[in-house]
Amino acid sequence: MTKPLAPHIPLNRPRLIAPGPVEVSPATLLALAQPQMHHRTPQARAKFLEVRGKLAQLLGDSFEAVIVTGSGTAAFEGALVSLVPAGAKVVNASAGKFSERWGEMAERLGYAVVKVQKPWGELLDAGEIAAACKDAYALTITHSETSTGALHDLEAIAAAAKAVNPDIVIIADCVTSYGVAELRPGAWQVDVIVSGSQKAAATPPGLGFVLFSPEAESKLIKNTPKGFYLDLERELRGQKEANTPQTPAINLIYALDVSLDRLLSVPLEVLWAEKKRQNDALIAAGDALGCRSWSGRPTPAVAVLVPPAGSGVKRIGGKQVAAALADMNQRALPGQAPHEDTVFRISTLGYADRYDALAVAGILEDAFSALGHPFERGAAVSAAWRVLSN
Amino acid sequence: MTKPLAPHIPLNRPRLIAPGPVEVSPATLLALAQPQMHHRTPQARAKFLEVRGKLAQLLGDSFEAVIVTGSGTAAFEGALVSLVPAGAKVVNASAGKFSERWGEMAERLGYAVVKVQKPWGELLDAGEIAAACKDAYALTITHSETSTGALHDLEAIAAAAKAVNPDIVIIADCVTSYGVAELRPGAWQVDVIVSGSQKAAATPPGLGFVLFSPEAESKLIKNTPKGFYLDLERELRGQKEANTPQTPAINLIYALDVSLDRLLSVPLEVLWAEKKRQNDALIAAGDALGCRSWSGRPTPAVAVLVPPAGSGVKRIGGKQVAAALADMNQRALPGQAPHEDTVFRISTLGYADRYDALAVAGILEDAFSALGHPFERGAAVSAAWRVLSN
CATH class of the missing domain: 3.90.1150.10 (Aspartate Aminotransferase, domain 1)
Known part of the structure; x- marks a missing residue:
């Protein structure tokens, strides 16, 4: 045939x-191949802060960035366990592989999950999601669904959810929309943005990003019982001072810096x-x-x-x-x-x-x-x- | 405007x-960045011989390759001084920047140069060149003239020159035709092919190649008075045994190996x-x-x-x-x-x-x-x- x-x-x-x-650009790969740097040097710490700043710049809002050494899934889990108290109600809106994953994850972690599902390929419905959000603590949603190619209307969905429940924490999987699609979390009232290095950031895999709105930051849980490595409250406190509680993939962060410069050149x-x-x-x-x-x-x-x-x-x-x-x-x-x-x-x-x-x-x-x-x-x-x- | x-x-x-x-391919650049090898190790010597073989394969004829650490111009000069006795008559066919350079070079080196020139952009004429070749020792010619974009009819020109003077040594600048354009030096009676690493070989600059026909090899001059570094008679003798009289750009040779494999895959x-x-x-x-x-x-x-x-x-x-x-x-x-x-x-x-x-x-x-x-x-x-x- x-x-x-x-x-x-x-x-x-x-x-x-x-x-x-x-x-990945040759310049980014070259940064990755530099003589091994140590993450506790003043230079590496300065670079770390610089890259955190550029991650916020790529978002276009003054969110606080946490860089997780791990995949986008790790980053998403970190956002979830660091923001949502044990057993709380989580609405999971899904219409494809990745949005479904966040539902499975929330169930595994013992949250009271309410699933609002659409068949793959279809679009999420803002009203339907909002109806489930009334007494929920958090909403997990995927902006750009890589399995179906749908860009869900995050703006409308967030507006509808906040209209019925102004306190709901909206955690958005923007793994493939961050740096690619229009995304205005401040204006759209989205609290948390999750992405990873191997997408628009055009860097090898290994880093996840979580960006918190000021309000989301104020809701971070101290000593979450649901995670240690992915305790992002502690991470964010440390990272603001260029201190990472664990060893970060520092070479990838240097590489990311080069890739971000290209994206931020316009x-x-x-x-x-x-x-x-x-x-x-x-x-x-x-x-x-x-x-x-x-x-x-x-x-x-x-x-x-x-x-x-x-x-x-x-x-x-x-x-x-x-x-x-x-x-x-x-x-x-x-x-x-x-x-x-x-x-x-x-x-x-x-x-x-x-x-x-x-x-x-x-x-x-x-x-x-x-x-x-x-x-x-x-x-x-x-x-x-x-x-x-x- | x-x-x-x-x-x-x-x-x-x-x-x-x-x-x-x-x-240049990432794989080739990666080969270049390997831990510094030493050119006298058995591994480096084996690689050297392998690459010489692949250079001949890319030509498609069983010519003997000499790898010069230098530009294509260095390689051309090496071919000239190692083959043409002092003061001998050299016919220089030119119709552009690069072919003109070989005439200047031959004059500077004291050869009796006869120039057969065409305006830039025009094609060389086989009959005109042959007429000048009667009592000449060598003919220098550019196959692919990068300054004008002309591919001169090397086959016809070599045939015409050899018809009037079967002993004439034809040194062809194939810097941008080798590995790109049809080139059959054995069948076409071209004696020497010169090229360089930064063209079809898709390797960073730094290496020149000279490929000698068996007959040209037999005409190489021992201890040419016109060059020391570019004495290719000594080089070829050494290189056949994977001995280079001088230190070669060994990293570039490892990189070249990777690039040649791609070209030779078809x-x-x-x-x-x-x-x-x-x-x-x-x-x-x-x-x-x-x-x-x-x-x-x-x-x-x-x-x-x-x-x-x-x-x-x-x-x-x-x-x-x-x-x-x-x-x-x-x-x-x-x-x-x-x-x-x-x-x-x-x-x-x-x-x-x-x-x-x-x-x-x-x-x-x-x-x-x-x-x-x-x-x-x-x-x-x-x-x-x-x-x-x-």
């Missing part, structure tokens, strides 16, 4: 076109518009090949595309597309279990510019050509370029 | 799109076809913007393009185009002095694939748009993609 591989393929430059880990609005434009170009390329965005409100972090089906065109599976891209040395992703074959996922989330998005459109055309899918050559590239050059 | 820079430009990924130094015909396709795409993109290739027989190493002029369209200078590209963080080149403004030069010679060539077409469109040049948006990208996806 797949055409034989083109002979030039071994010469292809391998690319990470998955929504994290992402392409106003946030320009950064958001640019990442949206790149992702819109990927969706337009997919559209020209008969694919459609799984979500009607797509996140700019990743194009989650349903391959062509029906009306005389043979069905292509998401796994097939990802495999065809892998055959071309391009690392994309199929869907997330149990929807592996429903969609495929391509992204220019990391160290990639609009011309790389154009290149990915070309890659996608060649993958669909290898899969024997009928389309007019040049359609995807032209569609992408119309978006990019507009 | 130039439009204000687009706000997203600081987010552009800087690219080397000049014909050397070129983009048959030479595939590599040549792929680089030609990429460069043809750049020329097609330029064509769609009103540019034309300076040479009627373009080298696949670099697109040397004359910007639009006349018939109602305002003249754009080569320096302007290069500057507009530099404003976008893309390192291209204007023409070479004294033709700086006649042309601009763009290239995907190094670690770049066909999708990078598509990206460069997009970059070129945006540069011409910034210059206020009228054209139909999408024309250059579509033209490039037609070549690349064909």
Whole structure:
């Protein structure tokens, strides 16, 4: 079914076109490879404070950043156990893999979890969530759902939840929206933002970020019984003074500093518009090949595309597309279990510019050509370029 | 005249799109950064021999490779002084900056130089060159002239020269054709091939290569009075045994090994076809913007393009185009002095694939748009993609 591989393929430059880990700039990698620094030196402590400041700058609000040595999941757990008292009611809004995870996590940790679930690919409903929030302590929600490609309307949901319960603590998984999509937690009344290093920050994995609003900070629990390493009240107190209770992944922090400088070299609005434009170009390329965005409100972090089906065109599976891209040395992703074959996922989330998005459109055309899918050559590239050059 | 820079430009990924130094793969850079090896260890000596073998493989003929720590010019000088006896007659065929350099070099070294010159941008004439070769000891010629973008017909020229003088030693500057353009020195009766690390070999600068045919090897002069460091007779004897008389840039040789593996992962015909396709795409993109290739027989190493002029369209200078590209963080080149403004030069010679060539077409469109040049948006990208996806 797949055409034989083109002979030039071994010469292809391998690319990470998955929504994290992402392409990392040579300058960032070079920072990582520096002679081993010690995290207690005045230089390292100054760098630590500088990076905390830049993380807040990338958010655009004067939130307090905690850098966790761990994944985004670790960071999310830290936010949860450091803010929500044992046994309290937690509303978990979910419509995909990652938002579901926060529900499982809260249940495991003994919270009284109320789940407001939507099928994968659909959008969360602000009214439905708000209705469950009346007597809840916290709401966990995912802004950009990487498993479905939906950018949920965090602004509307937070407004609705706060309207019925002004004290509710909103913990937002912004793992793939922070530094990518419009995000105004101060104005939107979102209390906690969670992300990680291997997404928009275009740094190798290993760091999670938690950013607390002033109000959330005032609600942090002292000596949470639900965690020791992830006690972010103690972490934040220490980190404000450039003291980390545990040893941080200091090389990654130096690397992150370099990556953040690139993102902060333009106003946030320009950064958001640019990442949206790149992702819109990927969706337009997919559209020209008969694919459609799984979500009607797509996140700019990743194009989650349903391959062509029906009306005389043979069905292509998401796994097939990802495999065809892998055959071309391009690392994309199929869907997330149990929807592996429903969609495929391509992204220019990391160290990639609009011309790389154009290149990915070309890659996608060649993958669909290898899969024997009928389309007019040049359609995807032209569609992408119309978006990019507009 | 130039439009204000687009706000997203600081987010552009800087690219080397000049014909050397070129983009280098992360794997190659990593090899360069290894713990300092010593060139006299058995491992380093084995690596040295391996790389010499791969250099011959990239040529496709069983020539003997000498690795010079120095530039391509050093390598060329080594070939000249190690093969041509003092005062002998040397025919210098030139039609651009680099071929002219070999004439100057031969004169400085005291050879009896006969110059067969063509204006820049034109093609060398085999008959004209052959007529000068009758009683010459050597012919110096540039295969791919990076200053004009011409790929001279080395096969025809060598055949004509050998027809009138079977003993003539043909030293070919293949700095930007080796590993890029069809090159069959055995069949074409070319005796010596000269190149360097920062071109198709996609390695940082610092190494020159000289490849000798068996016959050329037999003509090497012992103890040439014209050079000590560049005495390649002694070098070749040593290098065959993995002994270098002087200390080589051993880290660069380890890095080169990684880059050569990539190039040798496909048959030479595939590599040549792929680089030609990429460069043809750049020329097609330029064509769609009103540019034309300076040479009627373009080298696949670099697109040397004359910007639009006349018939109602305002003249754009080569320096302007290069500057507009530099404003976008893309390192291209204007023409070479004294033709700086006649042309601009763009290239995907190094670690770049066909999708990078598509990206460069997009970059070129945006540069011409910034210059206020009228054209139909999408024309250059579509033209490039037609070549690349064909």
